[in-house]
Amino acid sequence: MGVAHDCGQSIPLDASLARSRLPGLGPEQRSFRVKKKALIALVGLAVVSALTACSSPGGSGGSTPAATDKPQSQADKPSNCDNKILYPSATRVSLWGWSPTLPVAVDAFDKAHKDVQICWTNAGAGSAEYQKFSTAIAAGKGAPDVIMLETDHLNSFLIKDALVNLSDYGADKWKSDFSAGTLKDISSNGGIYAIPDDGGPVALMYRKDIFDQYGLTVPKTWAEYAADADKLKSAGGPAIGDWPNDTPAFAQAMFAQAGADTFDYNINQKTSLGVDIDNAASRKVLDYWDGLVQKGEVVTTGQSSTDFVSELSSGKLATFIAASWEPGHLTGAGFTRGPGSPWRVAMLPQWNADSPVQVNWGGSTYAVTTQSKVPHAASEVAMELFGHENQQTLGAHFPQHVKVQKASWFVNAEDPFFGGQKANKEVWIPTADAYKGQSYSPFQDYYYQQVTAMLTKTTSGAESSKAGLSKLQSTIASYAKAQGFTVKTK
């Protein structure tokens, strides 16, 4: 099927503009963060196109997405858009998303597509949006055509038959645009179900001033990290880091780095789920952090509390294990930027320096819902929205499109958050390159709730890592059984 590019003009790059990180970025990838954005009423039922072929100058004729959708009547066009519709007669595609650069990307898309216009609504960030989407799925109507989802939640919606297989709409030709790890995250049973815009390679943010003051070396392994923690503690310095209960996606990334392969799920076998929670790798991670907590070298501040940001900015923490979107999230929260910034970033410490493992935490994608009555146009939106990423649409994100990762303006960018360090080149790009992908459960929110429940017990010492993980394993297994899954324990 000839989808994608035919109708779209490529969005002009404005290289003269410096790579600007937008201030006050929202709490993107962390579903468990507080959602402060005003909740916007559900946009009406999405729907359908009246357009024939690409009548726009951007289209080069031939088979176009809008042409193969059923005509969209005027009444079916979504209204109450947060953006301005440039071409009112075009097929209108509704979109939910909270990415801070969405307004820029949506306007650029609308400008370049006379036959398809995006009607964007911010329906809340992370779980606030997922709850609305789930409700719309249960109701059978009310979902948008295109929706922003984090990779760890894709399976949770796939099982509800809520997402369209984009490979049927020409997504396969974008395969070469993504790394193998990213492809694993967005695919199921060989089909692509979402197009990613940003990822969350995980690295070690550290305070250079504190490291200098206490004569610490940047740790390359977790053993070195623990040694630095001891050194800081005995010299009366601040805590080396944070091990929160309320950020299960982070804990999950740490489990994965140590070698845990928690879930095995494929929509090919919808009702079958592999669960391996109580494993040696996860126990090692819990024991390691709980040991540091018990020695008083690591704090346990919840990362969705405002206290955490204040601890970070006031030098109470020497390091912060964070994903690439974190600096954007912290911008505007009292952090110095430019040459005066005390923060630097380094590769994530390893369990085994000889065979490093890199992980991902968060990352957003765009998927087409099965409720969409204009799936062709919607697929075009999902694929093209961030298909031509530039400095403005990127903001403070780490792009998943490999060609953007290779663009020299991106590779050589100096990040003011890290005092002008070439963070992309030195840390984020190599981390993303080495990421192998992860598999997630079809009920990720429930899993995360239970991980948090376990961490409140194991971190406080009320329960051993062994007891906590084995309890979590049985909780998840019995939940899965009650939901109708056949559970395979590895």
Add this chain to the structure above:
Amino acid sequence: MTGTGSYTVARPSSPRATTAARGKSTRPKSIGWLFVAPFGLVFLVFLVAPLVYAFWLSLFSKGLATGTTFSGIGNYVKAFTDTEFLGGLLFVVVFSVVLIPLQMLVSLAAALVLDAVTTKLARFSRLMIFVPYAIPAVIGALMWGFLYSPGFGPLAQLFGLFHASAPNLLGSHEVFGALLNVVTWQWSGYYMIIIYAALQGIDSSLYEAARIDGAGPWQIALRIKVPLVASALVLILVFALIGTLQFFTEPQVLAPSSNGAITPSFTPNMYAYNLAFANSQINYASAISFALGLVVFIGVYIFLFATRKKGRIV
């Protein structure tokens, strides 16, 4: 003219006949329905219909990997053996047992003082005690979240003066007291006004008689005022019991700041909410809601029955 005349004439002569005539004519009856209609319609559409629908939903079950099946009372059996639901229920019951006497004591004391003192300061204090009730619960909870913050709230500054670090009031062990404080602060003013209004309705000649018999101010307060406002106290108790068993807003708002201490099943209402909207288990969530409703109904019924027997009030 004639019709009206005969009607008015007929009325005083034979009231029984009039009643019979009214019974035959449907007009006055239908007018009655018309008056009730605006309320009745809203009541049916927004309360009765959703309740019936939710009950209907609660009789089915649906797993993520299975279709919807009729399960009868299966969800209810599951609810009353579900440790998360029972744990939440235990929490709200214990919370009620501690909170309600505390709240009543605070509001009764405030009302008695304000009733005895009649200066401008008293009127100002009355307003100030009432103000927390006027603050929306969400805003109140957010505000307390800030006040409790060990990192940058006033506690941090206070403890900083003594070079100590502030306690985490939203930790697993402290959260009970923290919530107790928020709810007492929010509702005591409202209950105080109810008691105060009841106190104002007492005939002051009673006080005069008591004083002549040699009663002091303490005796007047405890032996005359308190027994006479007992019916107001029972009313407050019922309000507080229903409200606390359905505890939701404050823990829900404070949960993100609690680092996991406030779990998704912290109270039965939070559990139902999370089941329905986070975990897509709408059928089971309906059953949890009805199970909670049943517990509240039984609790309040037992309470009203007990108080009726003892004090012959209400």
